Amino acid sequence: MVTTQTLDELIRRSAQELAEYGIDQPLREVRLLMEAANGIEIKEQLVAPDKTLNQAQVNSFQKYLRARKNRTPYAYLTNVKEFYGREFYIKNCLIPRPETELIVDFIKENIQERFEGKCNILDLCTGSGCLGLTVLLELEKQMAIELTMTDISDQALDTCKVNVKKHCSHNSKIMILKSDLFPNRDFENPQFFDLIVANPPYIKSGDITGLAPEVAGYEPHLALDGGVEGLDFYFRIAEEIRPFLQKKQSTVLLMEHGAGQRKAIIKIFEETDLVIKERIELNDWQGHDRVLGFVLIR
Ligand SMILES: C[S@@+](CC[C@H](N)C(=O)[O-])C[C@H]1O[C@@H](n2cnc3c(N)ncnc32)[C@H](O)[C@@H]1O
Known part of the structure; x- marks a missing residue:
């Protein structure tokens, strides 16, 4: 499946989906997932809303989105959590x-x-x-x-x-x-x-x-x-x-x-x-x- 949707369209639609799954601050969560899945930093997402993603990027983002809909905590998706200003590896x-x-x-x-x-x-x-x-x-x-x-x-x-x-x-x-x-x-x-x-x-x-x-x-x-x-x-x-x-x-x-x-x-x-x-x-x-x-x- 080839996608022509822009970054902003994908983000907004996905935020809507997360909201339907009862997740708080869905837009922020989606932007974080995009950053984690594809390395597109939030500030880049904000200044380039019309950017289009290739299929591999969409797939990678969808994988994170599915996990988040299933309520996997963000820290277990990225295996990182900040504590007292340092990043700790987080697994199990x-x-x-x-x-x-x-x-x-x-x-x-x-x-x-x-x-x-x-x-x-x-x-x-x-x-x-x-x-x-x-x-x-x-x-x-x-x-x-x-x-x-x-x-x-x-x-x-x-x-x-x-x-x-x-x-x-x-x-x-x-x-x-x-x-x-x-x-x-x-x-x-x-x-x-x-x-x-x-x-x-x-x-x-x-x-x-x-x-x-x-x-x-x-x-x-x-x-x-x-x-x-x-x-x-x-x-x-x-x-x-x-x-x-x-x-x-x-x-x-x-x-x-x-x-x-x-x-x-x-x-x-x-x-x-x-x-x-x-x-x-x-x-x-x-x-x-x-x-x-x-x-x-x-
Ligand atoms: C609330 S977590 C705290 C982890 C970490 N110190 C923190 O602050 O994020 C409690 C920890 O206690 C460990 N634990 C549970 N029962 C234990 C036991 N009987 N003896 C030693 N550690 C135990 C768990 O494996 C878990 O890592």
């Missing part, structure tokens, strides 16, 4: 969210001075590695960083390894471990951390199917499912963290959580015998509670 892992950047901002603004020239960091539930790697990349000019990243999913860890190669130098001290939450104890060579960050799964199991089709249908449920109340991982972190706390000084723990979960998580931690020196609470731009942290001493 959670798509990084802007809320998680709150943790990086906080670390940069507030606790850099707590660590005297060095920081041993643990990123639990690392997924694409966006959180741990960003903290490393933001702090490594000021101090010596060691970073351990854990996840239970082999597929997520494969993606994380790609991101390590993409963003880090050979000199970076990074360990990527497959583990069920905390790393297995190495009794001969125990690790103690100055900073522990985590964005664990925190959606209530029963709520997952009701999420947006892009999330429920495509993002790994392993990355979403926080158990019946969405709190399973916070119980586990509270119970299992002690052996990983620094011996002489304090350890800072920062965890993302779902809006409305803060009070319950505070209770979980207060019911342990952990010594809480300070509590950190961060809200997102809409005022929702999103990050909870503790400064802990052994």
Whole structure:
């Protein structure tokens, strides 16, 4: 089939189709798909609406459009998502969210001075590695960083390894471990951390199917499912963290959580015998509670 339609006609017709499939901001989405499918940047689309596409370009665009109608998230089509100004490779892992950047901002603004020239960091539930790697990349000019990243999913860890190669130098001290939450104890060579960050799964199991089709249908449920109340991982972190706390000084723990979960998580931690020196609470731009942290001493 040979097409004679212009770029603008194709874009407008496709936006109409996406709207019929219930997709928000259909025109913007279509322009992004055109850019991803054929490398025609949005500004070029805007200044050359009468451009005609060859059949290969139309086919490539239609493939992306079909996937988007089926609610495949844009980041899984392009295998890229921006996080804190850097592009992360994304495949078989959670798509990084802007809320998680709150943790990086906080670390940069507030606790850099707590660590005297060095920081041993643990990123639990690392997924694409966006959180741990960003903290490393933001702090490594000021101090010596060691970073351990854990996840239970082999597929997520494969993606994380790609991101390590993409963003880090050979000199970076990074360990990527497959583990069920905390790393297995190495009794001969125990690790103690100055900073522990985590964005664990925190959606209530029963709520997952009701999420947006892009999330429920495509993002790994392993990355979403926080158990019946969405709190399973916070119980586990509270119970299992002690052996990983620094011996002489304090350890800072920062965890993302779902809006409305803060009070319950505070209770979980207060019911342990952990010594809480300070509590950190961060809200997102809409005022929702999103990050909870503790400064802990052994
Ligand atoms: C919400 S995602 C966070 C990913 C990434 N840190 C981010 O912020 O985009 C949670 C991650 O936890 C991992 N996960 C689930 N259960 C786990 C477990 N028992 N131990 C370690 N990681 C787990 C999932 O594979 C997923 O990558």
